[in-house]
Amino acid sequence: MTAQEVRLCGLLLHEHFGEVVEKVGTHLLRSGAQNLRTIIHETGLSVDLVKKSLMVLVQHGACLFSSGRKGPGSPTEYRSGCDRILRILRYPRYIYTAKTLYGDTGELVVEELLQRGHMTMSGTVKTVADRLTQNMEEGRSMDYSEVSSAFSKLVETHFLQRCPKLAGAGTADSTTSAIPPTPESFPDCYKVPHMTLVGRGKRQLAAEDGEDQRNAKRQKMDSEVDEGIYWQVNFERFHLHFRDQAIISAVANKLDQTSSEIVRTMLRMSEVTTSPAATCTKPLSANEIFRSLPASYNIPRPILDQYLTLLVDDPMEFVGKAGESGGGMYVVNLHRALANLARATLESVVQERFGSRSARIFRLLLRKRHLEQKQVEDFAMIPAKEAKDMLYTLLSQNLVQLQEIPKTPDYAPSRTFYLYTVNQLPTARMLLQNCYKTVANLIERRLFESKESKRLLEKSQRIEAILASLQASGAEPEQLTEVEEMITAPEKQQLDALKLHINKLDSAENQVDETIFLLESYVNSTATSTV
Amino acid sequence: MAEVKVKKEANLSDPAEVENRIKELCHQFPQGITDQVIQNDLPHLEPQQRAMAINKLLSLGQLDLLRNSSGLLYRLKDSQSTSKMKGSDNQEKLVYQIIEDAGNKGIWSRDIRFKSNLPLTEINKILKNLESKKLIKAVKSVAASKKKVYMLYNLQPDRSVTGGAWYSDQDFESEFVEVLNQQCFKFLQSKAEAARDSKQSPMVQRNSSFATSHEVWKYICELGISKVDLSMDDIETILNTLIYDGKVEMTVIAAKEGTVGSVDGQMKLYRGVNAVIQPTGLVKTPCGLCPVFEDCHEGGEISPSSCIYMTEWLDF
Numbered sequence: 001m002t003a004q005e006v007r008l009c010g011l012l013l014h015e016h017f018g019e020v021v022e023k024v025g026t027h028l029l030r031s032g033a034q035n036l037r038t039i040i041h042e043t044g045l046s047v048d049l050v051k052k053s054l055m056v057l058v059q060h061g062a063c064l065f066s067s068g069r070k071g072p073g074s075p076t077e078y079r080s081g082c083d084r085i086l087r088i089l090r091y092p093r094y095i096y097t098a099k100t101l102y103g104d105t106g107e108l109v110v111e112e113l114l115q116r117g118h119m120t121m122s123g124t125v126k127t128v129a130d131r132l133t134q135n136m137e138e139g140r141s142m143d144y145s146e147v148s149s150a151f152s153k154l155v156e157t158h159f160l161q162r163c164p165k166l167a168g169a170g171t172a173d174s175t176t177s178a179i180p181p182t183p184e185s186f187p188d189c190y191k192v193p194h195m196t197l198v199g200r201g202k203r204q205l206a207a208e209d210g211e212d213q214r215n216a217k218r219q220k221m222d223s224e225v226d227e228g229i230y231w232q233v234n235f236e237r238f239h240l241h242f243r244d245q246a247i248i249s250a251v252a253n254k255l256d257q258t259s260s261e262i263v264r265t266m267l268r269m270s271e272v273t274t275s276p277a278a279t280c281t282k283p284l285s286a287n288e289i290f291r292s293l294p295a296s297y298n299i300p301r302p303i304l305d306q307y308l309t310l311l312v313d314d315p316m317e318f319v320g321k322a323g324e325s326g327g328g329m330y331v332v333n334l335h336r337a338l339a340n341l342a343r344a345t346l347e348s349v350v351q352e353r354f355g356s357r358s359a360r361i362f363r364l365l366l367r368k369r370h371l372e373q374k375q376v377e378d379f380a381m382i383p384a385k386e387a388k389d390m391l392y393t394l395l396s397q398n399l400v401q402l403q404e405i406p407k408t409p410d411y412a413p414s415r416t417f418y419l420y421t422v423n424q425l426p427t428a429r430m431l432l433q434n435c436y437k438t439v440a441n442l443i444e445r446r447l448f449e450s451k452e453s454k455r456l457l458e459k460s461q462r463i464e465a466i467l468a469s470l471q472a473s474g475a476e477p478e479q480l481t482e483v484e485e486m487i488t489a490p491e492k493q494q495l496d497a498l499k500l501h502i503n504k505l506d507s508a509e510n511q512v513d514e515t516i517f518l519l520e521s522y523v524n525s526t527a528t529s530t531v
Numbered sequence: 532m533a534e535v536k537v538k539k540e541a542n543l544s545d546p547a548e549v550e551n552r553i554k555e556l557c558h559q560f561p562q563g564i565t566d567q568v569i570q571n572d573l574p575h576l577e578p579q580q581r582a583m584a585i586n587k588l589l590s591l592g593q594l595d596l597l598r599n600s601s602g603l604l605y606r607l608k609d610s611q612s613t614s615k616m617k618g619s620d621n622q623e624k625l626v627y628q629i630i631e632d633a634g635n636k637g638i639w640s641r642d643i644r645f646k647s648n649l650p651l652t653e654i655n656k657i658l659k660n661l662e663s664k665k666l667i668k669a670v671k672s673v674a675a676s677k678k679k680v681y682m683l684y685n686l687q688p689d690r691s692v693t694g695g696a697w698y699s700d701q702d703f704e705s706e707f708v709e710v711l712n713q714q715c716f717k718f719l720q721s722k723a724e725a726a727r728d729s730k731q732s733p734m735v736q737r738n739s740s741f742a743t744s745h746e747v748w749k750y751i752c753e754l755g756i757s758k759v760d761l762s763m764d765d766i767e768t769i770l771n772t773l774i775y776d777g778k779v780e781m782t783v784i785a786a787k788e789g790t791v792g793s794v795d796g797q798m799k800l801y802r803g804v805n806a807v808i809q810p811t812g813l814v815k816t817p818c819g820l821c822p823v824f825e826d827c828h829e830g831g832e833i834s835p836s837s838c839i840y841m842t843e844w845l846d847f
C-alpha cells in the first residue's frame with residue numbers, strides 16, 4: 001500500500017463513486033482495519049454518509065468486514081485493499097474482452113455487473129435485455145433466453161462467479177477465519193441457478209405511465225428463485241486470459257503465426273485444469289494437441305512435431321518438454337514466460353528512456369549478472385568514457401546496483417571490487433510504482449483539462465439539450481442551424497481539441513495499464529513460486 | 532689414434548681451448564647444451580675446470596644461461612646482441628634482461644624496480660640510456676593512459692596493451708565497431724528472411740537461418756570494410772554485442788574436429804531474431820520518459836497539470 005497506490009486509488013474512487021466515498025476509501029487504505037466509530041470520527045463525515053459509502057465499497061467488493069480484534073461481539077471492523085480498487089482501471093479491458101468472446105450480449109452483462117458490483121442473475125438478465133432492446137429497431141426486442149444463455153456461458157468458462165456468503169457480525173462463529181473465504185471455496189461457485197426466465201426486454205417508454213406499470217409488475221415478480229444468489233465478475237479468470245493472450249502474442253512476434261496457434265491451442269486446452277498460481281500447465285501429449293488444433297490449420301503430424309521441437313528449443317523457453325509418452329508431453333512454462341515478458345518490458349523501458357547503447361549495457365548486465373566496469377566496456381564495445389557515463393546514469397536511476405566485494409577487511413576503495421548488477425524483481429517493483437504514478441498523473445491531467453474548459457463544456461451541453469428538445473418537438477431547420485451557430489468556430493475548435501486530448505489521455509491510461517498488468521503478474525508469480 | 536688422443540689431451544689443459552670446444556658444441560646444438568653433453572664430449576675434464584670455462588664464457592657475455600625442466604642449459608648468445616651490450620655495465624644488462632623476459636607485454640618501471648632491486652633514479656637513468664641506444668621502447672598502455680610499459684625495440688606490442696583491432700593509436704574506434712555491427716546484423720537478418728521466404732518445413736527454415744561465426748567472418752572479410760585484419764574472435768565479440776542488443780541469438784552445436792570454423796569440437800551459430808514484445812505501454816506516455824519524474828507532485832512547480840511535456844504530447 002504505497003503512497004502512489006493510495007493516490008491512484010483515491011483518484012479512481014473519486015471518479016467512479018464521488019468525493020465522499022473517496023474520503024472514506026482513502027482513509028481505510030491508509031489506516032488499515034477500523035470500526036465504524038473511528039471512521040466517523042477521523043473523517044469528520046456524518047454517520048449516514050459513512051454508512052452509505054461503506055455500503056458502496058462493500059457492494060463492489062472493495063471493502064471487507066469482519067468481527068473486531070477483541071473477538072466476536074466487538075464492533076465490526078472494515079478493511080480495504082488496494083488491489084480491488086486498482087482493478088477499476090482495467091474495467092474497459094474486461095468489457096472489451098467479453099465483447100470479443102461473447103458478443104454484445106456478453107459485453108453488456110459484464111458491464112452491468114462491473115457497474116453494480118453484485119447482482120442477481122435475474123436482475124442482470126432483465127437490465128441487459130432492456131438495454132439491448134433500446135438499441136434495436138422498432139418492433140424487435142431481446143429475448144431473455146438469449147441473455148440467459150450468454151450469462152450461463154460466462155459462468156461456465158468461469159468469468160463470472162457467485163459471491164461468497166460472509167458470516168454476519170452477530171453470529172459468534174468460532175470457526176470464522178480471519179481471512180474471508182474465497183469464492184472458490186464454495187462448491188457451487190460456478191453453478192447457474194436452475195430457473196427459466198421468460199419474457200422479453202422492455203423498451204423504455206417516454207411516458208411516465210409506462211414506468212409505473214413496470215414498477216408494479218416488478219413487485220409482483222419479486223419472489224424470484226434466485227433470491228440471495230449474487231454474482232460478481234471473476235477478475236482472476238480475466239487475468240489468466242490476458243496472460244494467455246500476452247504469451248500468445250509474444251510467441252507470434254518471436255516465431256511465427258503457426259507456432260502461436262499451437263500455443264493458443266495448448267493454453268485453451270488447459271484453461272480449466274490449471275490452477276491460477278501454477279508454474280506451468282498440465283502436460284499435454286502431442287496427440288491431444290494434434291487433435292485439438294483448429295480445423296483451418298491442417299498441418300501434418302510430423303510438421304507439428306517439428307514446431308513443438310522448435311518451441312522447446314527456443315531460448316525464451318515458452319514451452320517445455322515434460323516426457324516422452326503419447327508422442328511427447330509438452331507444458332507451457334507460465335512463470336518463466338511471465339519472467340521473460342517482464343524482462344523484455346524492463347529492457348524496453350531502458351531503451352526508450354536512455355537509448356540503445358544503455359539498453360545494450362542493461363541487457364549485458366542481465367545476462368552476465370555481475371561485471372566490473374572494465375568488463376562492461378569490453379563486452380559492450382562502447383568507449384570507456386561513454387560507458388562510464390551511461391552506467392552512472394543507470395545507477396542514479398536505480399536501475400542498476402553496485403555490489404562491493406572487499407579484498408581487505410577495511411573497505412578501502414582501491415582494494416575493493418565494484419561489480420555492477422541488475423536485480424530483476426526489485427527493478428520490476430520499482431517500475432510498477434512508476435506506472436501507478438504515471439496513471440495518477442494522466443488522470444489528474446485529464447481532470448485538469450476538463451476543469452479548464454468547464455465553461456465551454458457546459459455551454460456545449462446546454463446547446464445540445466436545446467437542439468434535442470427542438471428536434472423532439474419538430475422544429476424547422478432554420479431554428480436548428482440558428483442554435484448550432486451559437487457555438488462560434490474557435491470554440492468548436494477548442495472543443496474538438498479538448499475531446500482529442502481527453503481521448504488521448506484515456507487511451508494512454510489503458511496502455512500503461514497493460515504494462516501494469518504484466519509487471520503485477522510477474523511480481524505475484526514470484527511471490528508464490530518457490531523456484 | 533694416439534696422435535688424436537694426445538691432441539685431445541693437449542686441448543684439455545688449455546682453458547681457451549676448453550672454451551672454444553664448448554662454443555663449438557653450442558654451435559652444434561643451437562637450442563642449448565646441458566652440462567651432461569659437455570661432460571660426454573670432454574670426459575677427462577675436471578668439473579672445476581669445466582665450471583671455470585663456463586663462467587668465463589658467461590661473464591664475457593658469449594653464453595646464455597637458461598634453465599629447463601631437466602637442469603641448466605647453456606646457449607650461444609646471438610653475436611649481434613653481444614655487440615650491443617658492449618659498453619653497458621652490469622646493471623644495464625640486468626635491466627635489459629628483465630625487459631626482454633617480459634616479452635611483448637612489456638613491463639612497467641615499478642616492476643623493473645622490484646625485480647632488480649635497484650633504486651628508482653638508477654632505473655630511470657638506465658632506461659633513458661637504453662632508449663637512446665634504441666634497444667627498448669616505451670609503449671602507452673590503453674588500459675591506463677598514463678602508464679608506460681617498456682619492451683624490446685623490435686617487438687610488436689601485445690593486443691592487451693594496444694587494445695587489438697578496435698584501437699588505433701589508443702583511441703577506441705567506435706564508428707568502426709558500429710559499422711561492423713550493422714553489417715553483421717544485416718547479413719544475419721537477410722539470411723533469416725531468405726529462410727522464412729523459402730516456405731519449407733519449419734526445422735529446415737530455422738536451420739537455414741543460422742550462420743556460423745566462420746561464415747560471418749568470411750563475409751566481413753570479403754566486404755573489405757576493415758583496414759585491419761580481423762580474426763574470428765574479433766567477429767565473435769561483435770556478434771556478442773548484437774546479442775546484447777537483443778537482435779541476435781546464439782546456439783552452440785557440436786561439430787566434427789576439422790570442419791571449417793570449429794573450435795574445440797564446437798561451432799557457434801548465430802541467427803537474427805525479432806523482438807518479443809512491442810515497446811511497452813509505459814514509454815508511450817510522456818511520464819515514462821520524463822527526466823524530472825521524481826520531482827513531479829500535484830501542487831508543486833512540476834505537476835501533471837502544468838507539465839510542458841504533456842502539453843506538447845497532447846498537441847502532437
